[in-house]
Amino acid sequence: MARRGRIPLSERVYRSLQRDLAEGVLIPTERLGEERLAEIYGVSRTPVREALARLQSDGLIERHPDGLYPYRPRLDELADLYELRILLESHGIHRQRTGDGAATAPLTRVHDAATVGGELEIWLHLRSCPPHPGAELIAADERFHSRLLAASGNAALTDALETVYARVRPVRALDMPTPDRIATMTTDHIAIAEQLLAGDLDKAMNTLVTHITTSRDHVLGRAGHALRLTKLARALRD
Structure with a gap:
């Protein structure tokens, strides 16, 4: 036993x-x-x-x-996954505005302040002690977005986002961000958390979408480069 x-x-x-x-x-x-x-x-x-x-x-x-x-997802599949990610995370903010997702419903809930505040504290600390590129940074980034989506009160949205991450993560691991990009990621995370806590949902939505779109563009660029190398390696092997 x-x-x-x-x-x-x-x-x-x-x-x-x-x-x-x-x-x-x-x-x-x-x-x-x-x-x-x-x-x-x-x-x-x-x-x-x-x-x-x-x-x-x-x-x-x-x-x-x-x-x-x-x-390794295809480039068109990666683009679709990032589109789904934007829809999921944006809806997490949108449902705060409408209460239960219906356009006519009154506002009945806000993001869980303890969860959002906890992530804000983490990224304020990381601003002073930036994480190194690699699995630790990817995990911290995914945790931030997953916890913010969970703070909207819909666990199914969070589960769907975790599935997206599992599909995108292998390609993200190929993308080693520069210190400037890590600093930008940190600044964006802090801004999104502060805007949610302040109840400024429009600003939070705009910051979030811009943040994810920038990440998508970097990952797609890196994936395209990796795909070209893969095709070359297979051609040489064959």
Whole structure:
């Protein structure tokens, strides 16, 4: 019997693979062979096989004719995912204005101030101690947006946003923002939180949409570059 609190081996491999996919440690153009991964993580092929099955179900890896590879969405799919993200997060603000989402309903709720205020404090701190590019920054950014959407009171919206993040995250991991871009992200997050707490929903909406659109443009540009490299690598391999 496994000890209480002990993480199963397949779960540990799953988390390690998930992390390495997000951080770009595993090269997108290299096949995810069970034998090679078992050697990398120091385990047998069975937990690797189980972890790969879960990751494929999550949509983080995909099967090609010659095997499994890290998932990389098409450019048109990325654009669609960012459009969905804008719709979801904008609706989180919109429903504060209408109460229950209906245009004629009176305002009956506001964003949960404790949640928004907590994120504001985090990003005020990060303004003084900026995070390094990589998985930590991506996680902090996703947490900010997910918690703000959750603060609008609709858990289904937050679940949908998490699905979008899972699909976009592998490409975001390829995009290493400069210190200037990290500073802009931080400034935007602080502004959005302050505007929500002040009840200025129009400003919050405008800041949010501009912020996500800028992120989309950077990610699409980086994805286009990665796609060209992938096609070149496959052409050379074939």
